[in-house]
Amino acid sequence: MPSFVSYLIHTLFPPSVRLPDILLIDVGLVFGIIGIVVFLTKTGRWGSLWRDWLTTVDHKKIAVMYLIAALLMLFRGGVDALMIRAQLAAPGAHFMPASQYDEVFTTHGTIMIFFMAMPFIFALFNAVVPLMIGARDVAFPRLNAMSYWLFAMGAALFNVSFIIGGSPNAGWTAYPPYTGLAYNPGPGENYYFLALLIAGLGTTMTGINFLVTTIRMRAPGMTLMKMPMFVWSTMVTSALILFAFPPLTVALAMSLFDRLFGSSFFTLAHGGMPMMYVNLFWLFGHPEVYILVIPLFGVFSEVVATYSRKALFGYPLMVVSILAIMFLSYGTWVHHFFTMGAGPGVNAFFGLSTMLIAIPTGVKIFNWIFTMWGGRIQMTTAMLYQLAFIPTFVIGGATGVLLAVVPADYQFHNSYFLIAHFHNVIIGGTVFGLLSALYYWWPKMFGMKLNERQGRWAFWLFFIGFWVTFTPQYFLGLKGMTRRIYTYPAGFGWHQLNVISTVGALIMGAAFVVLVYNIVWSLRFGERDLTGDPWDGRTLEWALPSPVPEYNFARIPVVHERDAWWAMKQRGQSLAGSLRAEDVHDVEMPKNTPIPFLIGVSFFVMGFGMTFKWWPIAIIGFIGVILCLLFSGFDYDDHHHLKADVIRNTEASLGRLQG
Amino acid sequence: MSEHGNTALTIKEAYEQDNDKGLKFLRPHFAEEKFPAVQIAGYIGSLVLTFAAYFLVMNHVLPPAALLAIILALAVFQAGLQLGVFMHLKESRGLAWQLIPLYLVFLIALGMVGMSIWIMLFKSGVS
Numbered sequence: 017m018p019s020f021v022s023y024l025i026h027t028l029f030p031p032s033v034r035l036p037d038i039l040l041i042d043v044g045l046v047f048g049i050i051g052i053v054v055f056l057t058k059t060g061r062w063g064s065l066w067r068d069w070l071t072t073v074d075h076k077k078i079a080v081m082y083l084i085a086a087l088l089m090l091f092r093g094g095v096d097a098l099m100i101r102a103q104l105a106a107p108g109a110h111f112m113p114a115s116q117y118d119e120v121f122t123t124h125g126t127i128m129i130f131f132m133a134m135p136f137i138f139a140l141f142n143a144v145v146p147l148m149i150g151a152r153d154v155a156f157p158r159l160n161a162m163s164y165w166l167f168a169m170g171a172a173l174f175n176v177s178f179i180i181g182g183s184p185n186a187g188w189t190a191y192p193p194y195t196g197l198a199y200n201p202g203p204g205e206n207y208y209f210l211a212l213l214i215a216g217l218g219t220t221m222t223g224i225n226f227l228v229t230t231i232r233m234r235a236p237g238m239t240l241m242k243m244p245m246f247v248w249s250t251m252v253t254s255a256l257i258l259f260a261f262p263p264l265t266v267a268l269a270m271s272l273f274d275r276l277f278g279s280s281f282f283t284l285a286h287g288g289m290p291m292m293y294v295n296l297f298w299l300f301g302h303p304e305v306y307i308l309v310i311p312l313f314g315v316f317s318e319v320v321a322t323y324s325r326k327a328l329f330g331y332p333l334m335v336v337s338i339l340a341i342m343f344l345s346y347g348t349w350v351h352h353f354f355t356m357g358a359g360p361g362v363n364a365f366f367g368l369s370t371m372l373i374a375i376p377t378g379v380k381i382f383n384w385i386f387t388m389w390g391g392r393i394q395m396t397t398a399m400l401y402q403l404a405f406i407p408t409f410v411i412g413g414a415t416g417v418l419l420a421v422v423p424a425d426y427q428f429h430n431s432y433f434l435i436a437h438f439h440n441v442i443i444g445g446t447v448f449g450l451l452s453a454l455y456y457w458w459p460k461m462f463g464m465k466l467n468e469r470q471g472r473w474a475f476w477l478f479f480i481g482f483w484v485t486f487t488p489q490y491f492l493g494l495k496g497m498t499r500r501i502y503t504y505p506a507g508f509g510w511h512q513l514n515v516i517s518t519v520g521a522l523i524m525g526a527a528f529v530v531l532v533y534n535i536v537w538s539l540r541f542g543e544r545d546l547t548g549d550p551w552d553g554r555t556l557e558w559a560l561p562s563p564v565p566e567y568n569f570a571r572i573p574v575v576h577e578r579d580a581w582w583a584m585k586q587r588g589q590s591l592a593g594s595l596r597a598e599d600v601h602d603v604e605m606p607k608n609t610p611i612p613f614l615i616g617v618s619f620f621v622m623g624f625g626m627t628f629k630w631w632p633i634a635i636i637g638f639i640g641v642i643l644c645l646l647f648s649g650f651d652y653d654d655h656h657h658l659k660a661d662v663i664r665n666t667e668a669s670l671g672r673l674q675g
Numbered sequence: 676m677s678e679h680g681n682t683a684l685t686i687k688e689a690y691e692q693d694n695d696k697g698l699k700f701l702r703p704h705f706a707e708e709k710f711p712a713v714q715i716a717g718y719i720g721s722l723v724l725t726f727a728a729y730f731l732v733m734n735h736v737l738p739p740a741a742l743l744a745i746i747l748a749l750a751v752f753q754a755g756l757q758l759g760v761f762m763h764l765k766e767s768r769g770l771a772w773q774l775i776p777l778y779l780v781f782l783i784a785l786g787m788v789g790m791s792i793w794i795m796l797f798k799s800g801v802s
Contacts, residue, residue, distance in 0.1 A: 231772050255779070258776070259779075259783050289795070291795065347786065347790070358796075362793060
């Protein structure tokens with residue numbers, strides 16, 4: 017028995033997770049969990065947690081859960097970033113051991129891409145897409161909840177790695193042979209592959225769900241060319257997800273087979289092809305960067321039109337360019353590994369195809385500027401992010417074109433120039449867009465505005481902090497500093513630039529603190545949104561009260577033009593004014609179900625068992641998955657009818673019923 | 676109240692109006708059977724094809740080149756089977772939307788596989 021206990025302790029708590037800072041976090045987590053349990057028990061909220069959140073299939077609540085998870089992960093990834101910057105602030109520093117540094121930059125990248133940006137984007141999809149297209153829910157509500165719980169459990173599995181067993185440490189790209197069993201025997205990389213497989217399954221289902229939703233669930237009259245731009249971007253992103261995630265799934269599964277079952281897909285020995293992993297990963301990876309940015313192109317198209325009080329300039333051209341980006345993004349992936357040496361023919365082809373993408377992107381930039389041209393611009397926080405996005409993204413895109421020049425890429429490759437470039441586009445494009453969307457749609461999601469004054473503080477801190485952090489990194493890259501470097505000697509001329517970069521990171525950290533303060537303050541004291549249309553919006557979600565009732569639309573609207581809600585207002589109409597009691601009918605609504613949550617838990621158990629090769633536990637989890645699927649397959653009692661009277665009462669209490 | 680004021684329809688009403696205009700094909704028509712015999716046959720067929728590939732490879736019954744060709748053929752056949760049986764390839768209401776992404780899939784998959792082969796040709800001296 018003692019040998020079993022010592023085996024457990026040795027496996028679950030190896031020396032790499034017994035560092036003082038991690039032990040401190042362990043203690044904090046224990047107290048945190050006890051605190052949450054006591055709080056829920058004392059206030060008697062277990063039932064409401066189960067009924068309203070864990071078993072919900074309502075897209076609006078799923079959006080809130082995605083948002084909470086994304087903000088938590090933004091915190092985690094941000095702390096990792098600050099640790100990286102602390103380590104690099106001085107030459108020869110040993111702020112943390114080298115092995116921990118590897119784990120920190122790996123988790124920073126993985127969390128920010130897969131567990132921050134992706135769920136934040138899905139939060140936006142869930143929060144507004146059904147409202148924008150005049151639907152009562154997504155096409156497959158239960159699948160939607162399942163997507164969420166698979167993502168959440170994947171994220172949970174990834175996050176337990178640093179307290180139990182040890183974090184992955186092969187970079188967010190997890191190239192072999194760094195991930196090979198011979199060189200990396202700990203459970204960390206198993207965590208990485210399993211967490212991403214589970215979360216990736218959820219993401220693929222989200223792609224399917226929103227592709228079908230945007231194609232099939234639009235209100236009568238909303239043709240493709242009358243869809244709001246954000247819906248277009250959702251459709252294109254979903255298609256990208258659907259085609260891009262299978263190569264990732266395959267690459268991850270094959271790597272996992274190499275580690276768990278002794279296969280040799282990507283090993284150095286036995287005829288494995290490590291570079292094939294790189295090829296498959298970027299087959300996914302390049303569309304992925306467009307998955308991360310296209311939804312925000314949609315957000316900016318909505319934000320700029322609303323706050324300029326003008327229709328979006330060049331809508332058809334925007335649609336064409338977004339489709340062109342989607343298509344071209346499948347033909348550029350080799351630019352992530354020009355230095356593999358695939359020969360001049362291959363490199364020249366992919367260098368040119370990469371530069372080609374700059375053209376449709378440039379078209380979009382000009383269209384946003386022309387939308388603002390001659391408009392009456394309101395300088396709200398959301399609009400500030402939009403204004404910051406344009407120059408930031410243009411500079412990030414321009415350095416991307418520099419990287420696409422193959423001979424130059426041999427110099428820039430894996431230097432801090434690259435790091436600065438992709439942070440420039442991902443923060444300047446994705447994160448600015450996400451924060452813009454947060455301020456823009458917050459009233460619709462929660463029923464109150466975020467305080468604008470505090471929002472402007474957060475914006476300026478974030479914007480200035482961003483440039484202070486990443487401008488020096490371009491020059492560090494040109495001076496020869498490579499990525500993932502643990503420490504460096506004095507005398508290379510890197511010290512001052514690194515100090516500036518760290519100061520910038522601290523400013524961005526301060527911006528995050530202000531953002532959280534802004535959210536907490538506004539939840540308590542924020543200005544309530546009583547009209548449902550605080551920004552004088554253009555699309556259908558603003559026709560509804562804030563927060564939106566369970567059934568979304570008491571009566572499905574009929575759409576006659578683009579910017580449907582704006583046109584209705586111009587005609588002096590509203591959805592509320594014309595709603596007569598006899599127009600309200602019973603509504604078929606999806607029923608809450610525990611299956612998505614349980615299937616997520618089962619996947620977590622299975623993933624945890626496989627990570628440590630504890631097959632009995634893995635099999636228990638697998639049986640759980642199968643049972644959930646079987647039960648779900650034969651569960652025909654999946655919807656209920658919301659009575660017309662209930663809807664009438666709700667609408668009347670909101671003052672939206674005639675007579 | 677403008678001319679558009681009273682045109683709001685429920686989805687059901689919209690369908691009924693469409694039917695009046697002779698657009699009968701817009702009415703939902705999904706394949707519905709008492710017992711899903713086709714699906715079960717498809718499921719068993721998929722399993723058989725998968726295990727056939729597995730045993731062919733594990734027992735090294737043929738030279739590698741022939742094995743590759745056979746498992747590739749089995750894979751393509753199974754993909755077709757699953758598309759036909761489980762992916763509702765032929766069912767639709769109005770325009771068969773599912774076919775458009777499918778054509779795109781073929782195009783992209785061909786591009787991905789073809790270009791991957793092209794890219795990886797360099798590796799003769801590496802692995």
